[in-house]
Amino acid sequence: MRAERTRAAILGAAVHLGSLRGLGELSIGGLASTVEMSKSGLFAHFGSKEELQLATVTQAWHIFEEEVVPFPREGIDPSLEALLERWLSFFERKVLPGGCFFVIAAVEFAGLDGPVNDALARALEDQIAAIEAAVRVANESGELPAGKDPSGTAFALHSILVNANSVFVVRGDRGVLDDARVAIGELLGRPQGSREALVAPHA
Amino acid sequence: MRAERTRAAILGAAVHLGSLRGLGELSIGGLASTVEMSKSGLFAHFGSKEELQLATVTQAWHIFEEEVVPFPREGIDPSLEALLERWLSFFERKVLPGGCFFVIAAVEFAGLDGPVNDALARALEDQIAAIEAAVRVANESGELPAGKDPSGTAFALHSILVNANSVFVVRGDRGVLDDARVAIGELLGRPQGSREALVAPHA
DNA sequence: CCTACCGATCGGTAGG
Protein backbone atom coordinates (compact mmCIF):
# COMPACT_ATOMS: atom_id res chain seq x y z
CA MET A 1 0.00 0.00 0.00
CA ARG A 2 2.54 2.51 1.20
CA ALA A 3 5.02 1.23 -1.36
CA GLU A 4 2.41 1.79 -4.06
CA ARG A 5 2.01 5.40 -3.05
CA THR A 6 5.75 5.94 -2.95
CA ARG A 7 6.11 4.38 -6.38
CA ALA A 8 3.36 6.61 -7.73
CA ALA A 9 5.09 9.69 -6.32
CA ILE A 10 8.39 8.63 -7.87
CA LEU A 11 6.81 8.03 -11.26
CA GLY A 12 4.99 11.35 -11.10
CA ALA A 13 8.30 13.14 -10.65
CA ALA A 14 9.96 10.93 -13.27
CA VAL A 15 7.34 11.75 -15.90
CA HIS A 16 7.68 15.44 -15.11
CA LEU A 17 11.48 15.48 -15.25
CA GLY A 18 11.60 13.16 -18.24
CA SER A 19 9.22 15.40 -20.17
CA LEU A 20 11.23 18.50 -19.43
CA ARG A 21 14.75 17.16 -19.94
CA GLY A 22 14.42 13.94 -21.87
CA LEU A 23 14.17 10.38 -20.72
CA GLY A 24 17.93 9.90 -20.96
CA GLU A 25 18.59 12.70 -18.49
CA LEU A 26 16.67 10.99 -15.72
CA SER A 27 19.10 10.06 -12.97
CA ILE A 28 18.27 7.93 -9.98
CA GLY A 29 20.07 10.29 -7.63
CA GLY A 30 18.41 13.38 -9.02
CA LEU A 31 15.00 11.79 -8.86
CA ALA A 32 15.62 10.61 -5.30
CA SER A 33 16.42 14.13 -4.15
CA THR A 34 13.28 15.61 -5.73
CA VAL A 35 11.07 13.06 -3.96
CA GLU A 36 13.20 13.38 -0.81
CA MET A 37 14.33 9.84 -0.31
CA SER A 38 17.60 7.99 -0.53
CA LYS A 39 18.98 6.90 -3.84
CA SER A 40 19.02 3.25 -2.91
CA GLY A 41 15.54 3.47 -1.41
CA LEU A 42 14.26 4.67 -4.74
CA PHE A 43 16.39 2.18 -6.62
CA ALA A 44 14.78 -0.68 -4.69
CA HIS A 45 11.43 0.07 -6.33
CA PHE A 46 12.76 -0.66 -9.81
CA GLY A 47 15.92 -2.74 -9.69
CA SER A 48 17.58 -1.04 -12.63
CA LYS A 49 17.58 2.24 -14.45
CA GLU A 50 16.07 0.55 -17.47
CA GLU A 51 13.07 -0.60 -15.41
CA LEU A 52 12.66 2.93 -14.10
CA GLN A 53 12.69 4.29 -17.65
CA LEU A 54 10.23 1.67 -18.78
CA ALA A 55 7.86 2.41 -15.88
CA THR A 56 8.15 6.12 -16.68
CA VAL A 57 7.20 5.56 -20.33
CA THR A 58 4.25 3.39 -19.28
CA GLN A 59 3.06 6.01 -16.81
CA ALA A 60 3.37 8.81 -19.38
CA TRP A 61 1.42 6.74 -21.88
CA HIS A 62 -1.38 6.13 -19.35
CA ILE A 63 -1.66 9.86 -18.78
CA PHE A 64 -1.70 10.56 -22.51
CA GLU A 65 -4.26 7.85 -23.20
CA GLU A 66 -6.55 9.05 -20.43
CA GLU A 67 -6.41 12.63 -21.69
CA VAL A 68 -6.43 12.22 -25.45
CA VAL A 69 -7.21 8.83 -26.96
CA PRO A 70 -10.92 8.33 -27.64
CA PHE A 71 -11.58 5.04 -26.00
CA PRO A 72 -15.29 4.45 -26.04
CA ARG A 73 -16.04 6.16 -22.75
CA GLU A 74 -18.88 8.15 -21.33
CA GLY A 75 -18.76 11.81 -22.19
CA ILE A 76 -15.95 11.48 -24.73
CA ASP A 77 -16.66 12.81 -28.21
CA PRO A 78 -15.41 10.15 -30.64
CA SER A 79 -15.03 12.49 -33.62
CA LEU A 80 -11.71 13.23 -35.32
CA GLU A 81 -12.07 16.92 -34.62
CA ALA A 82 -12.57 16.27 -30.91
CA LEU A 83 -9.54 13.95 -30.80
CA LEU A 84 -7.31 16.61 -32.35
CA GLU A 85 -8.65 19.30 -30.05
CA ARG A 86 -8.06 17.14 -26.95
CA TRP A 87 -4.52 16.59 -28.18
CA LEU A 88 -3.83 20.29 -28.62
CA SER A 89 -5.41 21.03 -25.26
CA PHE A 90 -3.19 18.36 -23.71
CA PHE A 91 -0.18 20.30 -25.02
CA GLU A 92 -1.55 23.69 -24.13
CA ARG A 93 -2.27 22.69 -20.52
CA LYS A 94 1.24 21.19 -20.32
CA VAL A 95 -0.03 17.98 -18.84
CA LEU A 96 3.35 16.54 -19.76
CA PRO A 97 5.49 19.65 -19.73
CA GLY A 98 8.24 19.86 -22.30
CA GLY A 99 8.27 18.44 -25.77
CA CYS A 100 6.09 15.68 -27.02
CA PHE A 101 7.47 13.14 -24.57
CA PHE A 102 7.08 10.15 -26.83
CA VAL A 103 8.46 11.48 -30.08
CA ILE A 104 11.48 13.16 -28.52
CA ALA A 105 12.30 10.11 -26.43
CA ALA A 106 11.70 7.74 -29.34
CA VAL A 107 14.17 9.65 -31.49
CA GLU A 108 16.65 9.83 -28.62
CA PHE A 109 16.50 6.06 -28.14
CA ALA A 110 16.27 5.10 -31.81
CA GLY A 111 19.10 2.80 -32.78
CA LEU A 112 19.68 1.65 -29.23
CA ASP A 113 17.78 -1.51 -28.75
CA GLY A 114 16.08 -2.81 -25.67
CA PRO A 115 12.67 -2.67 -24.06
CA VAL A 116 12.66 1.10 -23.58
CA ASN A 117 13.18 1.71 -27.26
CA ASP A 118 10.53 -0.88 -28.09
CA ALA A 119 7.98 0.80 -25.84
CA LEU A 120 8.73 4.23 -27.29
CA ALA A 121 8.55 3.05 -30.88
CA ARG A 122 5.23 1.37 -30.11
CA ALA A 123 3.88 4.54 -28.50
CA LEU A 124 4.74 6.53 -31.64
CA GLU A 125 2.97 4.03 -33.87
CA ASP A 126 -0.02 3.90 -31.53
CA GLN A 127 -0.34 7.69 -31.70
CA ILE A 128 -0.38 7.68 -35.49
CA ALA A 129 -2.73 4.69 -35.54
CA ALA A 130 -5.17 6.45 -33.20
CA ILE A 131 -5.40 9.35 -35.63
CA GLU A 132 -5.72 7.03 -38.60
CA ALA A 133 -8.59 5.16 -36.96
CA ALA A 134 -10.38 8.45 -36.30
CA VAL A 135 -9.84 9.50 -39.92
CA ARG A 136 -11.45 6.25 -41.10
CA VAL A 137 -14.45 6.81 -38.86
CA ALA A 138 -14.70 10.41 -40.06
CA ASN A 139 -14.60 9.25 -43.67
CA GLU A 140 -17.48 6.88 -43.08
CA SER A 141 -19.58 9.18 -40.91
CA GLY A 142 -19.34 12.03 -43.38
CA GLU A 143 -17.39 14.21 -40.90
CA LEU A 144 -14.83 14.68 -43.65
CA PRO A 145 -16.22 16.36 -46.77
CA ALA A 146 -14.13 14.33 -49.21
CA GLY A 147 -12.72 10.85 -48.79
CA LYS A 148 -9.16 11.30 -47.52
CA ASP A 149 -6.40 8.72 -47.56
CA PRO A 150 -6.40 7.64 -43.90
CA SER A 151 -2.70 6.78 -43.63
CA GLY A 152 -1.40 9.89 -45.34
CA THR A 153 -3.85 12.18 -43.60
CA ALA A 154 -2.95 10.68 -40.21
CA PHE A 155 0.74 11.26 -40.87
CA ALA A 156 0.16 14.88 -41.84
CA LEU A 157 -2.08 15.54 -38.82
CA HIS A 158 0.40 13.89 -36.46
CA SER A 159 3.16 16.06 -37.90
CA ILE A 160 1.20 19.24 -37.25
CA LEU A 161 0.42 18.21 -33.67
CA VAL A 162 3.95 17.23 -32.74
CA ASN A 163 5.63 20.20 -34.35
CA ALA A 164 3.10 22.60 -32.84
CA ASN A 165 4.14 21.42 -29.41
CA SER A 166 7.85 21.66 -30.23
CA VAL A 167 7.50 25.23 -31.43
CA PHE A 168 5.19 26.03 -28.50
CA VAL A 169 7.79 24.81 -26.01
CA VAL A 170 10.69 26.57 -27.70
CA ARG A 171 8.88 29.89 -28.20
CA GLY A 172 6.96 29.81 -24.96
CA ASP A 173 4.06 31.30 -26.90
CA ARG A 174 0.78 29.49 -27.41
CA GLY A 175 0.05 31.27 -30.71
CA VAL A 176 1.43 28.39 -32.73
CA LEU A 177 -1.28 26.15 -31.30
CA ASP A 178 -3.85 28.25 -33.14
CA ASP A 179 -1.69 28.07 -36.27
CA ALA A 180 -1.96 24.31 -35.87
CA ARG A 181 -5.75 24.54 -35.61
CA VAL A 182 -5.85 26.47 -38.88
CA ALA A 183 -3.49 24.00 -40.59
CA ILE A 184 -5.63 21.11 -39.36
CA GLY A 185 -8.75 22.79 -40.67
CA GLU A 186 -7.18 23.09 -44.10
CA LEU A 187 -5.96 19.51 -44.09
CA LEU A 188 -9.47 18.34 -43.31
CA GLY A 189 -10.88 20.36 -46.16
CA ARG A 190 -12.70 22.76 -43.90
CA PRO A 191 -13.58 25.91 -45.83
CA GLN A 192 -11.71 29.12 -44.95
CA GLY A 193 -13.62 31.18 -42.40
CA SER A 194 -15.00 28.30 -40.39
CA ARG A 195 -11.83 28.50 -38.36
CA GLU A 196 -13.57 29.74 -35.23
CA ALA A 197 -15.43 26.47 -34.85
CA LEU A 198 -12.17 24.78 -33.94
CA VAL A 199 -10.26 27.66 -32.42
CA ALA A 200 -12.88 28.55 -29.85
CA PRO A 201 -15.11 25.53 -29.40
CA HIS A 202 -16.59 26.87 -26.15
CA ALA A 203 -17.31 30.40 -27.32
CA MET B 1 46.88 25.11 -38.85
CA ARG B 2 47.22 21.78 -37.13
CA ALA B 3 45.00 22.98 -34.33
CA GLU B 4 42.38 23.91 -36.93
CA ARG B 5 42.39 20.42 -38.35
CA THR B 6 42.12 18.87 -34.91
CA ARG B 7 39.25 21.15 -34.06
CA ALA B 8 37.49 20.23 -37.29
CA ALA B 9 37.90 16.53 -36.52
CA ILE B 10 36.52 17.04 -33.03
CA LEU B 11 33.51 18.95 -34.31
CA GLY B 12 32.85 16.36 -36.99
CA ALA B 13 32.61 13.70 -34.31
CA ALA B 14 30.59 16.01 -32.05
CA VAL B 15 28.00 16.69 -34.73
CA HIS B 16 27.75 12.99 -35.47
CA LEU B 17 27.37 11.95 -31.83
CA GLY B 18 25.12 14.88 -31.00
CA SER B 19 22.80 14.03 -33.87
CA LEU B 20 22.54 10.41 -32.82
CA ARG B 21 22.21 10.80 -29.08
CA GLY B 22 21.26 14.39 -28.44
CA LEU B 23 23.35 17.42 -27.70
CA GLY B 24 23.02 16.90 -23.96
CA GLU B 25 24.59 13.46 -24.16
CA LEU B 26 27.83 14.80 -25.59
CA SER B 27 30.58 14.22 -23.06
CA ILE B 28 34.09 15.56 -23.30
CA GLY B 29 35.57 12.24 -22.28
CA GLY B 30 33.49 10.23 -24.72
CA LEU B 31 34.30 12.59 -27.54
CA ALA B 32 38.00 12.51 -26.68
CA SER B 33 38.10 8.74 -26.93
CA THR B 34 36.36 8.69 -30.33
CA VAL B 35 38.89 11.13 -31.77
CA GLU B 36 41.69 9.37 -29.88
CA MET B 37 43.09 12.17 -27.84
CA SER B 38 43.20 13.04 -24.16
CA LYS B 39 40.22 14.59 -22.45
CA SER B 40 42.12 17.69 -21.42
CA GLY B 41 43.71 18.02 -24.84
CA LEU B 42 40.25 18.18 -26.36
CA PHE B 43 39.02 20.43 -23.58
CA ALA B 44 41.74 22.97 -24.35
CA HIS B 45 40.15 23.65 -27.74
CA PHE B 46 36.93 24.91 -26.18
CA GLY B 47 37.42 25.93 -22.57
CA SER B 48 34.04 24.73 -21.40
CA LYS B 49 31.40 22.22 -22.27
CA GLU B 50 29.04 25.03 -23.19
CA GLU B 51 31.51 26.34 -25.79
CA LEU B 52 31.83 22.84 -27.20
CA GLN B 53 28.05 22.56 -27.47
CA LEU B 54 27.82 25.97 -29.09
CA ALA B 55 30.54 25.15 -31.62
CA THR B 56 28.75 21.88 -32.37
CA VAL B 57 25.47 23.67 -33.05
CA THR B 58 27.24 26.18 -35.29
CA GLN B 59 28.96 23.41 -37.22
CA ALA B 60 25.70 21.47 -37.65
CA TRP B 61 24.00 24.61 -38.91
CA HIS B 62 26.76 25.21 -41.46
CA ILE B 63 26.29 21.71 -42.79
CA PHE B 64 22.52 22.11 -42.96
CA GLU B 65 22.77 25.49 -44.64
CA GLU B 66 25.23 24.23 -47.21
CA GLU B 67 23.04 21.25 -48.08
CA VAL B 68 19.55 22.70 -47.91
CA VAL B 69 19.06 26.44 -47.68
CA PRO B 70 18.77 28.10 -51.09
CA PHE B 71 21.28 30.84 -50.85
CA PRO B 72 21.64 32.38 -54.26
CA ARG B 73 24.37 30.11 -55.50
CA GLU B 74 25.37 28.63 -58.79
CA GLY B 75 23.51 25.46 -59.67
CA ILE B 76 21.00 25.73 -56.83
CA ASP B 77 17.34 25.69 -57.82
CA PRO B 78 15.66 28.49 -55.83
CA SER B 79 12.12 27.09 -56.06
CA LEU B 80 10.08 25.98 -53.06
CA GLU B 81 9.78 22.49 -54.41
CA ALA B 82 13.55 22.18 -54.79
CA LEU B 83 14.11 23.45 -51.26
CA LEU B 84 11.77 20.83 -49.82
CA GLU B 85 13.30 18.08 -51.91
CA ARG B 86 16.84 19.03 -50.82
CA TRP B 87 15.61 18.92 -47.22
CA LEU B 88 14.12 15.44 -47.58
CA SER B 89 17.23 14.25 -49.38
CA PHE B 90 19.32 15.68 -46.54
CA PHE B 91 17.35 13.44 -44.15
CA GLU B 92 17.38 10.44 -46.44
CA ARG B 93 21.15 10.56 -46.92
CA LYS B 94 21.54 10.89 -43.12
CA VAL B 95 23.92 13.79 -43.49
CA LEU B 96 23.23 14.46 -39.83
CA PRO B 97 22.27 10.99 -38.64
CA GLY B 98 19.59 10.73 -36.01
CA GLY B 99 16.67 13.02 -35.52
CA CYS B 100 16.36 16.52 -36.80
CA PHE B 101 19.31 17.80 -34.81
CA PHE B 102 17.97 21.30 -34.32
CA VAL B 103 14.41 20.60 -33.31
CA ILE B 104 15.25 17.78 -30.92
CA ALA B 105 18.04 19.78 -29.32
CA ALA B 106 15.94 22.96 -29.16
CA VAL B 107 13.20 21.11 -27.30
CA GLU B 108 15.77 19.45 -25.03
CA PHE B 109 17.27 22.84 -24.12
CA ALA B 110 14.02 24.81 -23.98
CA GLY B 111 13.55 26.43 -20.61
CA LEU B 112 17.24 26.34 -19.81
CA ASP B 113 18.68 29.63 -20.76
CA GLY B 114 22.09 30.42 -22.09
CA PRO B 115 23.81 30.79 -25.43
CA VAL B 116 23.25 27.18 -26.52
CA ASN B 117 19.50 27.49 -26.09
CA ASP B 118 19.57 30.85 -27.89
CA ALA B 119 21.43 29.38 -30.85
CA LEU B 120 19.06 26.43 -31.07
CA ALA B 121 15.94 28.56 -30.85
CA ARG B 122 17.34 30.81 -33.56
CA ALA B 123 18.09 27.81 -35.79
CA LEU B 124 14.49 26.61 -35.46
CA GLU B 125 13.13 30.03 -36.41
CA ASP B 126 15.60 30.29 -39.30
CA GLN B 127 14.42 26.97 -40.66
CA ILE B 128 10.79 28.03 -40.61
CA ALA B 129 11.70 31.44 -42.03
CA ALA B 130 13.61 29.84 -44.91
CA ILE B 131 10.50 27.90 -45.89
CA GLU B 132 8.29 30.95 -45.50
CA ALA B 133 10.56 33.00 -47.77
CA ALA B 134 10.40 30.28 -50.41
CA VAL B 135 6.60 30.19 -50.12
CA ARG B 136 6.46 33.95 -50.74
CA VAL B 137 8.63 33.61 -53.82
CA ALA B 138 6.52 30.70 -55.03
CA ASN B 139 3.37 32.75 -54.55
CA GLU B 140 4.75 35.54 -56.66
CA SER B 141 6.33 33.40 -59.35
CA GLY B 142 3.17 31.38 -59.86
CA GLU B 143 4.81 28.16 -58.66
CA LEU B 144 1.90 27.80 -56.27
CA PRO B 145 -1.48 27.50 -58.02
CA ALA B 146 -3.39 29.48 -55.40
CA GLY B 147 -2.09 32.19 -53.08
CA LYS B 148 -1.22 30.44 -49.84
CA ASP B 149 -0.73 32.07 -46.46
CA PRO B 150 3.08 32.06 -46.22
CA SER B 151 3.34 31.76 -42.44
CA GLY B 152 0.77 29.03 -42.02
CA THR B 153 1.98 27.11 -45.06
CA ALA B 154 5.59 27.30 -43.84
CA PHE B 155 4.58 25.93 -40.44
CA ALA B 156 2.69 23.04 -41.99
CA LEU B 157 5.54 22.19 -44.39
CA HIS B 158 8.11 22.38 -41.59
CA SER B 159 5.96 20.03 -39.53
CA ILE B 160 5.83 17.45 -42.30
CA LEU B 161 9.60 17.62 -42.84
CA VAL B 162 10.55 17.30 -39.19
CA ASN B 163 8.09 14.55 -38.39
CA ALA B 164 9.03 12.62 -41.51
CA ASN B 165 12.58 12.45 -40.25
CA SER B 166 11.52 11.45 -36.73
CA VAL B 167 9.39 8.60 -38.05
CA PHE B 168 12.12 7.66 -40.55
CA VAL B 169 14.69 7.39 -37.76
CA VAL B 170 12.42 5.44 -35.42
CA ARG B 171 11.13 3.02 -38.06
CA GLY B 172 14.37 2.72 -39.95
CA ASP B 173 12.28 2.68 -43.12
CA ARG B 174 12.47 5.36 -45.76
CA GLY B 175 8.86 4.85 -46.89
CA VAL B 176 7.64 7.71 -44.72
CA LEU B 177 9.80 10.11 -46.74
CA ASP B 178 7.61 9.40 -49.75
CA ASP B 179 4.52 9.85 -47.57
CA ALA B 180 5.95 13.27 -46.78
CA ARG B 181 6.38 14.01 -50.49
CA VAL B 182 2.71 13.19 -51.05
CA ALA B 183 1.61 15.29 -48.07
CA ILE B 184 3.71 18.20 -49.34
CA GLY B 185 2.17 17.87 -52.79
CA GLU B 186 -1.30 18.10 -51.30
CA LEU B 187 -0.37 21.06 -49.13
CA LEU B 188 0.92 22.89 -52.18
CA GLY B 189 -2.28 22.19 -54.07
CA ARG B 190 -0.63 19.86 -56.52
CA PRO B 191 -3.27 17.75 -58.25
CA GLN B 192 -3.43 14.03 -57.39
CA GLY B 193 -1.43 11.95 -59.86
CA SER B 194 1.40 14.40 -60.35
CA ARG B 195 3.08 12.74 -57.39
CA GLU B 196 5.81 11.14 -59.47
CA ALA B 197 7.23 14.52 -60.38
CA LEU B 198 8.40 14.95 -56.79
CA VAL B 199 8.91 11.36 -55.74
CA ALA B 200 11.23 10.42 -58.57
CA PRO B 201 12.69 13.63 -59.94
CA HIS B 202 15.49 11.80 -61.75
CA ALA B 203 13.43 9.02 -63.34
C1' DC C 1 12.99 1.92 3.25
C1' DC C 2 18.07 3.19 5.27
C1' DT C 3 23.59 3.84 5.65
C1' DA C 4 27.66 2.91 3.63
C1' DC C 5 30.09 1.72 0.10
C1' DC C 6 31.97 0.16 -5.03
C1' DG C 7 34.31 1.43 -9.66
C1' DA C 8 33.46 4.47 -13.48
C1' DT C 9 32.74 8.75 -15.46
C1' DC C 10 31.49 13.58 -15.28
C1' DG C 11 33.34 18.74 -16.15
C1' DG C 12 37.18 21.08 -15.07
C1' DT C 13 42.14 22.52 -13.28
C1' DA C 14 47.37 22.58 -12.55
C1' DG C 15 51.38 22.49 -14.61
C1' DG C 16 54.07 21.55 -18.21
Next chain:
DNA sequence: CCTACCGATCGGTAGG
Protein backbone atom coordinates in the same frame (compact mmCIF):
# COMPACT_ATOMS: atom_id res chain seq x y z
C1' DC D 1 48.70 18.77 -26.91
C1' DC D 2 50.03 15.66 -22.51
C1' DT D 3 49.91 13.41 -17.39
C1' DA D 4 47.99 13.75 -13.17
C1' DC D 5 44.76 15.17 -10.44
C1' DC D 6 40.15 17.50 -8.09
C1' DG D 7 35.22 17.02 -6.10
C1' DA D 8 30.79 15.56 -7.68
C1' DT D 9 27.76 12.37 -9.56
C1' DC D 10 26.66 8.19 -12.11
C1' DG D 11 24.31 3.21 -11.75
C1' DG D 12 24.50 -0.34 -8.75
C1' DT D 13 25.51 -3.53 -4.44
C1' DA D 14 25.89 -5.22 0.54
C1' DG D 15 23.68 -5.67 4.48
C1' DG D 16 20.30 -4.55 7.36
